[in-house]
Amino acid sequence: MSVLTTFMRGVTRLNDFIGRGIALLVFAMFGFLLLEVGFRYLLNSPTVWTNELSQMLFGVYAIMSGGYIMAHRGHVNVDLLHSHLAPRKRAAMDIVTSVVFFIFTLALLWFGIDVASESIASWETSYSAWNPPVWPVKLAIPIGTGLLVLQGLVKLLEDIAIAFNLDYYQPPREEPEDSEGEYL
Numbered sequence: 023m024s025v026l027t028t029f030m031r032g033v034t035r036l037n038d039f040i041g042r043g044i045a046l047l048v049f050a051m052f053g054f055l056l057l058e059v060g061f062r063y064l065l066n067s068p069t070v071w072t073n074e075l076s077q078m079l080f081g082v083y084a085i086m087s088g089g090y091i092m093a094h095r096g097h098v099n100v101d102l103l104h105s106h107l108a109p110r111k112r113a114a115m116d117i118v119t120s121v122v123f124f125i126f127t128l129a130l131l132w133f134g135i136d137v138a139s140e141s142i143a144s145w146e147t148s149y150s151a152w153n154p155p156v157w158p159v160k161l162a163i164p165i166g167t168g169l170l171v172l173q174g175l176v177k178l179l180e181d182i183a184i185a186f187n188l189d190y191y192q193p194p195r196e197e198p199e200d201s202e203g204e205y206l
Contacts, residue, residue: 103115
């Protein structure tokens with residue numbers, strides 16, 4: 023197995039592992055919001071922290087799941103032309119459009135590092151009644167974006183291999199669809 027293939031599989035496994043772990047935050051958010059409803063309506067004693075904590079957890083959930091979603095081809099595509107192309111032409115189109123992806127994600131990474139480092143340097147808090155630290159949430163921005171950039175690089179390498187019929191990547195076999203769009 024080549025170094026390139028090892029890198030591609032390693033990045034995908036890392037994003038898969040992190041994505042599956044981050045998915046568990048949904049249960050924590052659900053529990054905190056259920057707790058808030060119970061305190062507010064059953065005990066007439068709302069909390070000052072559950073909504074803010076749930077929002078912070080959702081922010082981490084959203085930013086850290088990007089690499090996992092890309093690894094599993096879950097991002098939204100405009101499929102007007104893309105789905106009607108042969109795999110090699112589709113890969114070539116993805117290579118061209120990856121320029122926009124990398125411009126956006128690398129800018130997000132650049133500015134995310136700046137935002138996170140400023141937040142960490144000042145041990146930033148939310149300045150709310152609860153006043154939790156927000157620097158860990160802001161630190162998730164460059165980490166999650168970095169994972170997304172790495173997975174985007176893996177996708178680009180896969181597309182290059184498919185478009186130019188290179189042997190370092192063997193795409194999964196596409197199963198034929200029947201006339202109603204369902205896989206046989």
